[in-house]
Amino acid sequence: MSIFQELTNRDQVFEFLAPVQSPVDVRHGPILYMEDVSVSFDGFKAINNLNLTxxxxxxxxxxxxxxxxxxxxxxxxxxKTRPDTGSVWFGSRHNLLTMNEPDIATLGIGRKFQKPTVFEALTVFENLELAMATDKRIFPTLTATMKPEYRERIEEVLEMIGLKDLRNAPAGILSHGQKQWLEIGMLLMQKPRLLLVDEPVAGMTEQEMERTAELLTSLAGKQSVVVVEHDMGFVRSIARKVTVLHQGSVLAEGSMDQVSNDPEVVKVYLGEEA
Amino acid sequence: MWLTRPLQERSTQIFLGVLFGALVIVSALHLFMPQDSALYVSSYTVTLLGKYLCYALLAVAVDLVWGYLGILSLGHGAFFALGGYAMGMYLMRQIGDRGVYGDPVLPDFMVFLNWQELPWYWAGFDMAWFAFIMVLLAPGILALVFGFLAFRSRVTGVYLSIITQALTFALMLAFFRNEMGFGGNNGLTDFKDILGFDLRTDATRLGLFLATGIALAIGYVICRGIVTSKLGRVSVACRDAEARTRFIGYRVERVQLFVFVVSAMLAGVAGALYVPQVGIINPSEFSPLFSIEVVVWVALGGRATLYGAVIGALLVNYAKTVFTGIMPDAWLFALGGLFVLVTVFLPKGIAGLMSRRSKKDDTDTPAAQEATA
Structure with a gap:
């Protein structure tokens, strides 16, 4: 009998079968740690010895x-892409290079795309419902019911992203800015430890930009947020620390004032803009 | 419970009401009307309607994967035919020694080919329960293996459609071969009885018609249960933005696999009920043309509505029966013309016409209702 039990308890025999649920270890400070990462597409080095913490x-x-x-x-x-060399760690316990997209998402990395991608046929409420951090396997999803605490969480996020009145509207009818917020809201539902936000204010009006800046700064502290943005005014309004990438590696890092006075940075980037 | 949720839904109640009403009316007209009455429904018509209902169930299965998951399967005829063959094998074994050659075990075509014993994969088909399980398992396992390979490699869109088409074509060629042991070109036919009931009697035919109606109702409720569950919303999410779905933590390939297998099993059941009513199953059911026709039914009826698929299947097949009676050669032109007209003037199909009126009912999804409650 005990042999049988041992046989059925394969999770404990093979470590790789155990579901990835161990908490992210951030005792040493960094939540994301990239070292010497390089990747090339057909000989073009998109990322070249990138180091980022x-x-x-x-x-x-x-x-x-x-x-x-x-x-x-x-x-x-x-x-989504595997680097040719280098290592990428989430906290000091999880090697992201050995994990697939859903596992990484479940672990706590949320990503907002450059182009807002929400589920247009579903309502705002349903979009948030799907993103919620729950058991995302097939049968639990099939039998899932809307619990009061879930609804509370969704309402909370609806409030935060300012779409409370549109909760039953199909996401397809939202304006560009509203879709961006909804997508950020979906990231929040996932309760991520790290948010990757790609160009959140592209195509937004001034007011929308301000609201987005407020939203992102209010998140920092609770979550780590990485914002990729072209709009220098926006970056200036939210950034405490800026990293400048150039040709796949880090060119400069520091406060906005520091990097904008860096002659190298001025040459490759700000010089063209100003 | 996800399965009982559709029963509280207005559109499902209407659908089931209409379906059961039709079953009762047809049975009553068949049983109680005098034969010379204009309202009398002949046994031939009952079987014809039963056949339509099988097609309707197949259309619902196709709509589940196409409408809600975005997988345009041009090979669902394969699952339909496999279910049909599983049932056909059972019916063959039921013939026993009443065949032309009178062999107690071997079906006629095997005796004709000088086979000495039953191939191993025919074992067990003399037992109804085994055959009925195989009706679900054979299409289910094919869908599981096929879907596992296709979805894992992230094959979607047109490429997947082409592969499904190739799948059913390959199976058709295989089943045409006599060595396969499924009767080759002629398929399986000359059935005598099912579960001890004589297939040629009116009562059995009516029973099969009613069984098909009930199967359609159950299949509809299962599909509706899936699409109104959270999993259904995840399916729609996979359909519209696959990458996003992956990044919020769902395993898209498993969602696709699950829904695809359920759909294949429903198609198998449709095929199994089809065979005793038409009295034959042969490799032409695997023909790619048939699978494409099914997609046309769904498109005509209205994609992603389920009841639209039923309406489309019934209407097109009724039209086919009428047309092929009047002008046999013109049918394909009529079908093509119908398809073009509907695509141009009714992009949401016939169901689109109806939902204009009951639009409010459709957008009030369960989550939204709960949200406002």
Whole structure:
């Protein structure tokens, strides 16, 4: 009998069968740690010896000219692209290079795409419902019911992203800015430890931009937020620490004033803008 | 419970009401009307309607994967035919020694081919319960293996449609071969009885018709249960934004696999009920053309509504019966013309016409209702 039990308890025999549920270890400070990461597409080095550390609770802006490798970097962190060399750690326990996209998402990395992608046929409420951090396997999803605490959580996020009155509207009819917020809201439902936000204010009006800035700064501290953005005014309004990417590696890092006075940075990036 | 949720839904209640009403009316007209009355429904018509209901169930299965999961399967005829063959094998074994050659075990075509014993995969088909399980398992396992390979490799869109088409074509060629042991070209036919009831009697035919109606009702409720559950909303999410769904933590390939297998099993049941009513199953059911026709029914009826698929299947097949009676050669032109007209003027199909009126009912999804409650 005991042999039988041991046989059925395969999770404990093979470590790799155990579900990834161990908490993210951030005792040493960084929540994301990328070292010597390189990836090339057909000989083109999109990421070249990238070293990047994000601290727990930090709000970090990443800027860089087109083709600097910002989106590729996000692809690597979320498991969409595998780097050729280097290592990527989430906390000091989870090696992201061995995990797939849903596992990484479940572990606590949420990603907002450059182009807002929400589920247009579903309502705002349903969009948030699907994103909620719950058991996402097939049968639990099939039998899932709407519990009061879930609804509370959704209402909370609806309030935060300012879409309370539109909860029953199909997401397809939302304006561009509202879709961006909904997507950020969906990330929040996942209760992520780390939010990767790709160009959150592209195509937004001034007011919408301000609201987004408020939203993102209010998140920092509870979550770590990494924002990739082109809009320098926006970056200036939210950033405490800025990393400049150029040709796939870090060119400069520091406060906005520091990097904007860096002659190298001025040459490759700000020089063209100003 | 996800299965009982649709029963509280107005659209499902209406659908079931209409379906059961029709079953009762047809049975009553068949049983109690005098044969010379204009209202009398002949046994032939009952079987014809039963056949339509099988097609309707198949259309619902296709709509589940196409409408809600975005997988355009052009090979659902394969699952339909496999279910049909499983039932056909049982019916063959039921013939016993009443075949032309009078062999107590071997079906006629095997005797004709000089086979000495039953192939191993025919074992067990003399038992109804085994055959009925195989009706679900054979299409289910094929869908599981096929879907596992396709979805894991993230094959979607047109490529997947083409592969499903190839799948059913390959199976058709395989089943045409005599060595396969499924009767080759001629398929399985000359059935005598099912569960001890003589297939040629009116009562059995009416019974099969009613059984098909009930199967359609159950299949509809299962599909409706899935699409109104959270999993159904995840399916729609996979359909519209696959990458996003993955990044919020769902395993898209498993959602696709689950829904695809359920759909294949429903198609198998439809096929199994079809065979005793038409009296034959042969490889032409695997024909890619048939699978494409099913998609046309769904498109005509209205995609992603389920009841639209039923309406489409019934209407098109009724039209087919009428047309092929009047002008046999013109049918394909009529079907093509109908398809073009509906695509141009009714992009949401016939169901789109109806839902204009009951639009409010449709957008009030359970989550939304709960949200406002």
């Amino acid at each position: 994000i601290d727990d609770g930090e709000l970090r802006c990443i800027i860089g000219p087109n083709g600097a490798g910002k989106t590729t970097m996000m692809d690597i962190i979320t498991g």
